Amino acid sequence: MDEVLRFANSTPVWIFASIVVAIVIFQALIFIRIASQTAPNIGMTKDETKRALRTGFISSLGPSFGIAVVIISLIAVLGGPFTLMRIGIIGSAATELTAAGIGANAYGVELNSPDFGLKAFTTVVWTMCLGGTGWLIFTALATKSLGKVEKKIVSKNAKMMTIVSTAAMLGAFAYLASQQMVKGYSETVAAIAAGVSMMVILTFAKKREIRWLQEWALGISLVIALTISYLTTLI
């Protein structure tokens, strides 16, 4: 196991991880650039562009720290650079841990067992790295065509896209929230507290026209929900 981690944390692997990270950062920057250039043409003011960017930043802090906490379990198994590589791109901690387990089993050992050697680790690397490309390949190939389908729907009925988008969002998050809520009392409290505070904050912000509050809405709701649900665990 020590030998595995020595190789997993070696310089070449750090270099691979840096390239992956560089691609992620490069992509984010280029999309910020082209979206900002498009904004004025579709009637978005400079102020609105800045507000969208700021809201994205504020809203991502909670989720990012949530992701960071789960990372620790992966570093112990995969070492630093692979964790960086796998979590930095498509793949959640849960998916990657399961993938690691599947890879190890395919070689005939358990993760973290004394028999988990470099060949087993190599199997895990193949499984994680190539398994994750499934989404990447499909997205790279199909997104353009999905756009054409969307365009057809829009050209038929412009209002329809708004309805479909909203319904899709509601459907996805209703399912995800339900799935979390049945996990336990505190989870239910967290979901309801966040939902209610979001509605209260947004209503208040719109009535009084407080723009910064709209930007902070998700962030504040998360803090309120986390606080309340944490308190329920202390009772």
Add this chain to the structure above:
Amino acid sequence: MSVPTKAGVTEAKIEVRQTTMSMQGFHGKSDFWGQTTLWMLIVMSFVPPIYFSFILGYHPGWGAIAGGLIGYAAFIGIMWFLEPITYYPVLGKSGTYIAFLTGNIANMCLPCSAAAQESIGAEPGTKKAEVAGTLGIAVASLTNIVIIIAVVLSGSFILTIIPQSVQNALQFILPAIYGGVLGQFALKKPLYGLVAFVIGMAVLFAPIFSLIKIVLCVAITIAVVLFIEKSKSGAPE
């Protein structure tokens, strides 16, 4: 809110060289850069396994590798196709490229996209929503990678300076995120929010293959909402 009209067609003919870009140009550039970055990452995904197998010489045999990949595909392979299709109507083209490269779609990309749209009052599915959502997701992707780098490089030191109670509270981040986004949309369409939630619970407890449940829930919600809209016909809101 910008209403898509016939003007969109003429926009296509405008040359894009200046500092501004038409929506058509935006989609073209999104396809180009989205595909380029994705293929770069796909190629990069082959490097570590090949390095371990053939440069370091720890090749475990193709049998084991195939076993691992088949196991992976059996476990979650269907999501390779279903997730991009399911989330496309919400993420839009550019959002899809970013979200599927950076990951953490439901717990980060979608909420940040929705929050960015809300902050400037853009209706989902409009051009403005797509651009605002792209900005939101791209910044989220950037923030996320910076925080992950900081945690990995500091050997989790950053997490040790966050009080234990805060870390304990963070275990409830997922229900909080999902509940918050649901609240945001339910505020706009309370009826649909309720409909979606009932469908969500019903699908959750239905005896169906669990991986396709979310897809099913999205599809049913879209169908029911469209049906309600149609029966209301004349006054769609």
